[in-house]
Amino acid sequence: MNNPEDIIKAYEQKILILEEELVMSDIYERVLLSSHRSVAVIGLDFKIIWINKTAEKMFGYELFELKGKKVSETLFGEETDISKVPEALENAIKGHVSVYEHILYKREKTKVWVRVHMHPMYDRNNQIDKICIYGTDITQEKAYQKQITESENRFKELLEHTSDLIYTIDISGNIISTNAAWERFTGYSIDETLHKHNSVFLHPKDVDKLKLASEDIISGKSYSFNKEIRCYTKNHEIVWLNTTCYPYYSATKEVIGFNGIAKNITEQKRNQCYYELLSKNVGDLICLLNNDSIYNFVSPSIKEIAGYEPDELIDKYSFTFYHPDDLRKAINYREQVLKNSNSQLESITLRFRKKNGTYTWLEITAKYFFDDFTDDYRTIISAKVADIRKIEEEKLNAKLEEEKRLNRIKSGFVDFVSHEFKTPLSIIKGLCELVNMSIDDKQIDIEQLRKDIKGIDFETRGLIDLIEDVLIIEKIENGKLSLQPRLVNIDTIISSVNDRLSTKLNNNRKAAIEINGPPVQIEGDPKYLEVVYKNLLSNAYKYSDGRPSPIVKIDFRDYEVLVTVKDFGIGIPEKSKAYLFTSFFRADNVTQIEGTGLGLSIVKKFVELHNGSVSCKSELGIGTEMIVRLPTKMV
Numbered sequence: 001m002n003n004p005e006d007i008i009k010a011y012e013q014k015i016l017i018l019e020e021e022l023v024m025s026d027i028y029e030r031v032l033l034s035s036h037r038s039v040a041v042i043g044l045d046f047k048i049i050w051i052n053k054t055a056e057k058m059f060g061y062e063l064f065e066l067k068g069k070k071v072s073e074t075l076f077g078e079e080t081d082i083s084k085v086p087e088a089l090e091n092a093i094k095g096h097v098s099v100y101e102h103i104l105y106k107r108e109k110t111k112v113w114v115r116v117h118m119h120p121m122y123d124r125n126n127q128i129d130k131i132c133i134y135g136t137d138i139t140q141e142k143a144y145q146k147q148i149t150e151s152e153n154r155f156k157e158l159l160e161h162t163s164d165l166i167y168t169i170d171i172s173g174n175i176i177s178t179n180a181a182w183e184r185f186t187g188y189s190i191d192e193t194l195h196k197h198n199s200v201f202l203h204p205k206d207v208d209k210l211k212l213a214s215e216d217i218i219s220g221k222s223y224s225f226n227k228e229i230r231c232y233t234k235n236h237e238i239v240w241l242n243t244t245c246y247p248y249y250s251a252t253k254e255v256i257g258f259n260g261i262a263k264n265i266t267e268q269k270r271n272q273c274y275y276e277l278l279s280k281n282v283g284d285l286i287c288l289l290n291n292d293s294i295y296n297f298v299s300p301s302i303k304e305i306a307g308y309e310p311d312e313l314i315d316k317y318s319f320t321f322y323h324p325d326d327l328r329k330a331i332n333y334r335e336q337v338l339k340n341s342n343s344q345l346e347s348i349t350l351r352f353r354k355k356n357g358t359y360t361w362l363e364i365t366a367k368y369f370f371d372d373f374t375d376d377y378r379t380i381i382s383a384k385v386a387d388i389r390k391i392e393e394e395k396l397n398a399k400l401e402e403e404k405r406l407n408r409i410k411s412g413f414v415d416f417v418s419h420e421f422k423t424p425l426s427i428i429k430g431l432c433e434l435v436n437m438s439i440d441d442k443q444i445d446i447e448q449l450r451k452d453i454k455g456i457d458f459e460t461r462g463l464i465d466l467i468e469d470v471l472i473i474e475k476i477e478n479g480k481l482s483l484q485p486r487l488v489n490i491d492t493i494i495s496s497v498n499d500r501l502s503t504k505l506n507n508n509r510k511a512a513i514e515i516n517g518p519p520v521q522i523e524g525d526p527k528y529l530e531v532v533y534k535n536l537l538s539n540a541y542k543y544s545d546g547r548p549s550p551i552v553k554i555d556f557r558d559y560e561v562l563v564t565v566k567d568f569g570i571g572i573p574e575k576s577k578a579y580l581f582t583s584f585f586r587a588d589n590v591t592q593i594e595g596t597g598l599g600l601s602i603v604k605k606f607v608e609l610h611n612g613s614v615s616c617k618s619e620l621g622i623g624t625e626m627i628v629r630l631p632t633k634m635v
Helices: 004-034 053-059 085-093 139-161 181-186 204-218 266-280 302-306 324-339 388-440 446-477 490-505 526-542 574-579 599-609
Strands: 038-043 048-051 098-105 111-122 128-137 165-170 175-178 225-232 238-249 255-264 285-289 295-298 348-353 359-371 376-385 486-488 512-516 522-524 551-556 560-567 613-619 623-631
Touching (some): 038 053, 053 128, 085 111, 085 128, 204 225, 204 238, 204 255, 238 266, 302 348, 302 359, 324 348, 486 490, 490 526, 490 560, 522 526, 522 623, 526 560, 526 623, 599 613, 599 623
Antiparallel strands (some): 038 048, 038 128, 111 128, 165 175, 165 255, 225 238, 285 295, 285 376, 551 560, 560 623, 613 623
């Protein structure tokens, strides 16, 4: 190599190699600059040496802003997973390539998911002196993955928590998959179920039914089937399922199994079964017992007969409800029923304990039969009340109570006549004697005569009013009084009554009338409604003499009118409130105030004829509120 020409040739060769390297370096640089992936070169001290345009665009930084800084100082943030970075750097230094994913942050601090490829870089001496980091933006990919995962989770949740059974069986009938509904329906866990033939769980009568339906799908006769089938639970009970099945296929379009969905229709089938049984066995009370004489079903009529709700007897031992003295007779009757399941035995009469502890006589007929629904034998009982003595006793007690009521009315009427009629008649008689004496003595004082005649007229009118009230009570009691309803204005009736009573009093007292809500017409008989409010207002004035005037409130509501007549009078004693609406009754504190004891009784009867109600609130010495509720329509 001492020959100058050889040395020159060697240098020329090296120059050509260097020129080729420069050209290739330029090509590589242009490729890296235009790459769709971000590219960064860092030193072994982990400081950034160079980034391409894609990296600048991806993160929002320019090269001069990042050069000399560590990646962790600018691109790492709160959610960046740095756990894999040290290992990747160590691998790169050792000459290995690492791939991992984590979150980096842009200049504006928004997050971007990046898939990182970390490669070692070699110098001319084939020594690692730098690390190249390739980054791909996978933010959208992550979002799609998240959506897919959430969708899969929702589907799994739906599959696990749906009330319907979802299952898959292969073409041979082996169970491949099922959801949690299966365990809820049958008590069998999924592990106890998978890879077992469906016939293990099916009622024998339904095995062939499903087999034939499956064969029709395999042969192409049908695309799906819907069947009602019975399954056995882990406790050997029967569950009814309504199932729909569809085939699933292999790549060669052959049926290789079935997907199915099933609903638990046990309750519907039970109700249907009981309904059919009830329709075939007419009776006042229907009960179904299992082989242990436990109530499985009790008809709602038990409420009226014995006071129980049906659920209160379900799962109870039937014999505990019979009278102890009838227990042996009941047991013997059941034994006869079991022996004669094909015939209807004569009824038996037993005492049955009611909810209140008393007993009622029941005439019972029982029949033993096989129940397809439960796949077991049952006893159906039809019973009706046979307590004739009790019925007759109740009739007798009702008659006695009615006689007592009539006696009380008669007694009250006698007292009423002796008091209310005797006084005005005595006054009339005395006034008549005075008039006769004046005529006999021929010393007639015209003014006095007019005064006496006015007194006679006043007492006579009072007697007429009393007789009319008594006749009204009599008509109502005998159902002879009929209403002539039409649309009326309650506020107009009350206002008219108030004006007349105020004028009659002649003492400047007048009830204030308050109206709440837009007035509406109601259906009623104006004649009798006027009597109602006349009596209530008259009492309000009468029993609050010398006190503030009464107040009448009329509340118009959606379907009713509520009228409250409030006074500030003497009030009603507590012990008298229970008898307030009784005919001829007067409270102890009103004996010095004139009255007949019929007014409120008439009010109550007239209000009830209008399908309304009347109630009272009162405090002794404070005042009284009479509240009348009337529907806007009587029907």
